[in-house]
Amino acid sequence: MRITKIAACLVVLCMSVPVTAVHAQQAGTYRLTNAFTGMAKCLDIVNDGRNTQLNLATCGNYSGQAWNMSAPDSQGYRSMRTDFTGRGMCLDVVNDGRNNQLEMARCGNFTGQAWHVEPAGNGSVRLRTQFTGSSRCLDVVNDGRNDRVQLASCGNYSGQLWTLERM
Incomplete structure (x- = not known):
């Protein structure tokens, strides 16, 4: 009887895994939003001619918000374009x-370009690099504008909880 209850609980638990956690293991194109700034702002590229800087911008059908994630390598790291x-x-x-x-x-073959997507519960993920290790996560700069991102010490912060929406 006890084993049946445990098995039933495991089935329910597995069925409640968020789609984003499942998708986090797959290659594909995603829109990234954040728990701190909400679903209206997406991780984007600043269209300034150099096109190398990131920000959070109003979500829309923009190519700078279409993030292509490669399939994870044997260590679970992937590139993001x-x-x-x-x-x-x-x-x-x-x-x-x-x-x-x-x-x-x-x-290139650089550890700063090797990203790990880690399920963080409630459909969210944390993003870390091989270069900075498990102690730093992609985070929103809490400066009132809330449109810049950085790597910061990982913790239970809403600015580090990302949602990957498959496009």
Whole structure:
């Protein structure tokens, strides 16, 4: 009887896994929104001619908000590109000693471009890089404007909880 109850609980638990957690294991194109800023702002590329900077912008049908995630490698890391910047540019950590700023840079075999998508519950995920390790997560800068992102110490912060919406 006890085993039956445990099995039933496991079935219910498995059925309640959010779609985003399942999708997090698949290659595809996603729109990224954040628990802190809500579903109206998406991770985007600043269209300034250089096209290397990121921000959070009003969600829309924009190629800078279409994030292409590769299938995870054997260690669970993947690259992240946008339709706007193309296949040759990847989301990367600026290696400046602080290692908390992000940019789009030429794709290569760099640990700052190797992203891990970690289920965080309630349909959210945390995004970390191989370069900065498990201690830093993609986060929204809480400065009143709330339109910039950085890598910050991981914690139970809504700015680090991302939703991946399959496009």
